[in-house]
Amino acid sequence: MDLKVPYHHPNRLLQLFVYEKSIHTTPIESFSTATTSPPEVVTKPSPVTTTTSTTSTTTTTTTTTTTSPSTFSPTTTLKATTTSASTSTSTGAVTVTTTTTTTTTSPTNISELYFEVKVNVSIRGVCDPEQILSTWLNSSLPDDMMRVLDLQLLTKATRYHPHPQSNQTDGVFVHRVSRESCIFQVQVMMSLSDTQEMEEQLRHLLLMPYYNGSITIATEDIQISRILIIKCNAESHQTRKGLFEWPATSGGKNATWLCPKNPRRYATRHCKLCLSTHWMAPDLEACPLVVETIPDLDHIEVTADNALDVVEMIEGLLSNQSTLNYHELVTVLNKLEDIVDLSVVTPNLGQALINIISDILESDSNLLPFTNTILNITEAVGDRMVGYEGSYTLVASAVAISVVDVVPGQFSSLTFGVSSDRAGTKPEIFINRYPFNSTVAFISLPSALQHSFPQNSLNQSPPRVQFQFYGIPMLFKNSQKGQTLNTFVVSASVTNASSPIKDLDEDVKVTLHHLIPNTVVSDGSYKYV
Incomplete structure (x- = not known):
């Protein structure tokens, strides 16, 4: 290479000349x-x-x-x-x-946004709606920036063209023209910018017409909502198959947990991503039972967090048994008492407790030793129930309760009526409605009762009237021979009264329907027929 030759760059914009006397060469060994x-x-x-x-x-x-x-x-x-x-x-x-x-x-400059989209679409052409909607979304949204996490066709909101041409092939309906509604979630990856701007960009992409040669899709009524809760919190779940400690999980993902009785198997639970991201019901199919019989409940400690879980366990155990022995009744009733004492009795929990009490009443069990316990649990459910306004009724096949919160100074009178079949099952409750032909039990509380209610109750719980109905007379069976209870049982009680309720100026009226009509025989005595 001759360094003395001038260098000319191919673009003709650069030339390089070397001063000859400045060139020195030095040999090196390696x-x-x-x-x-x-x-x-x-x-x-x-x-x-x-x-x-x-x-x-x-x-x-x-x-x-x-x-x-x-x-x-x-x-x-x-x-x-x-x-x-x-x-x-x-x-x-x-x-x-x-x-x-x-x-x-770096990735820290990239943020994630989640949206839920509800949209109505008009599809023209022969297709499987769910499949074509998935294809449409994948092609309309840029996959390097937006990802559809879940797509659901809303069958209840499906609307078809007045004169659709359709046929059915292998269970898939195809329509020449159809109107569908769908909902899906979108994950958006973006540099830090305006959320509103990203929402408008998503809306713009969904509004663009779609045509693939044979199918046309047009959209309308697009509703886009920002998803703010994007994960399910860690949660303990007590079941008959053991205790499952579900870890905090991102929306749209599945959590797994080893089966307590067989660690070689595992259970899964899906965290549903939506506007109210929440846990779905777990899949415990692979796990064997841990609590197989009622005595196994003795090893389960009731807490405020697992109360509803224990209720579900008891319901499952009772569904497989028609008779409870003495020790099984002790176990179940003790757990019910713990649940009422330790948890907040919401209407949902109260209904579950009443369902269990009804199952016990309908079982072929000796309940006489536990009559007072069952009555006390039922009354405690009504006294402690919260989360409703004014009044609330819990009904099961063999028992029902109604609670009415009283506003002091506004009480005039109150009635409680029950209609039922002759077996006492399927009761219906009526508040402030007078008896009619199918009424089997009725109580009327007079206006004089208002004098027993506190007039200034700003610093204390308001008075509450509770009515109870029992459709199983055997719970109150008398040990004396020759005596039989010939009616259903109804009761009324007042919680948070300012004074004992007695010596009222007006009567409390109770009407009960005889299960077996009475007739008079020749000697003047009554006989059941």
């Missing part, structure tokens, strides 16, 4: 080991060069883009390199200086 890296992807620069007898400057910009393994997490690196070469005639030296500046956009 070269140091050097590693050559593969060249980076370089965006070809547009060089700006100034050429004089003394100075030449070239600026090159290199752009390298890499993508991390996680979905939608790009990392961009910008490198700007400036090289200047100076030639001095006075010293004969050549000096080259290189400066590199690197700017990196």
